[in-house]
Amino acid sequence: MSAAEHVVPAPGIPCWVNLMVGDLRAAQAFYAAVLGWEFRTSSLGSGFLVASVGGRPVAGIGERRPGLAPPSVWTPYFAVRDATVTAARLRERGATLAVGPVALGEGRAGLAADRDGAAFGFWEGPGLAWSVGAESAPTRLDLQTRDVFDAAVFYGEVFGWADEPGIDVAYRRDHVLVERDGRTALSLRGGGVQTSAEPQSRPRWLVNFAVDDVERAVATATGAGGGKPQLPASAWSPDGFSRVLQDPGGGLFTLTQRGT
Template identity: 90%
Template sequence: MSAADHVVPAPGTPCWVNLMVDDLRAAQTFYAAVLAWQFRASSLGEGFLVAEAAGRPVAGIGERRPGLDPASVWTPYFAVGDATVTAARIRERGATQAVGPVALGEGRAGLAADRDGAAFGFWEGPGLAWSVGEESAPARLDLQTRDVFEAAVFYGEVFGWADEPGIDVAYRRDHVLVERDGRQVLSLRGGGVRTSAQPQSRPRWLVNFAVDDVERTVATAVAAGGGKPQLSASAWSPDGFSRTLQDPGGGLFTLTPRRT
């Protein structure tokens, strides 16, 4: 991967997705079988890999350090101009700043949870050329939350959406869409229940990976050790039904039909 493949991502928008796991080799085997990913080393050390599809970056998968939260969670990262300012905004609004900001490679990263417990990260600095809905990157990022409009205010203030040129926040009857230069980059939707005993029902970010045949990929995932699939919170689109799955390490992710 050359320097030309690195960019400074637009502030306020998703710039990457990560999964931290206990067993890195098992995660590689699972996602290679289900999504045909290949893996390469990253600049962050041997415990962190970059997943690729057709030679383009998809996501990061890393080995969790001992003593950290045992749950495996797919986590979106948002680009920011100043990680220290972002961390302060998160704390000021009653959310949890869990990790950082810490120096990583050429940038700085932080990990947080919003007021309803949905995990997200933020990144200051250059990153891989990657954009939601394009090439190998996830097709969509959806926030499943308790109160859509309260969440929109929170994330809008933390990431300064109102001050970023090209970002448009569209309030619908029951959901919120965020666009960058006319292209949807994420949505905020209801359905999250903080006290639910089912992980898939709690407030969280849904990372949607596009596949040609959802049901065939579901069957492959189950055969590879994945958990029983569920209809996702935003299960139906004009392209077909989506399914939410759990990988062998407990990480929840969504399969969505690839647009033709």
């Protein structure tokens, strides 16, 4: 991996997405079939792979330690200027800090859950050249949450959206959009139920990938061992309607028609 692939990501918005799985080979086969991903080993060893399209990084997929129960969860990582400050802000606002900040390669990372239980990470330091909505990266990340405006205040305070140049927060009647330099990076919407017996209905972050043909990708996913969770067949997004899918390990993600 060349030094040219590394940049200091713009703070305040996601700089990467990871998926931890129980069966790394099965996950490779599934996402290669559905999204055309190729894989290479990372600096973290053979148990953690970097997915790419056309040589450009898309996401990370790693193998969980034995004994950790499924389902798998896609986790966004937000770029921050100071991981220690971010951790303090999380604690002050009643979030759960599960890991970190810990030194990892050339940076520092942490894992947390917001007050409603949606999991996310944060990262201080250089990372792969990757930007939500650009090239092969996910088109957007969606937060399914209990209270949209409470979540907007929480994340806005933790990541300092009001103080970061280029970040705009647009409040709609029932959702919130977060833009960076005019490009939608995040969508915060309702529907998360903390007490739901169904894990997929609880507050969580969903990663949205663009494809050339959504219905063909859905058919490929079901043929490769994926499925449609017990959610509406489509979900609202700023770009139209997205299809919600579940990989063989239980990881939820959404698909949007490319170019819409």
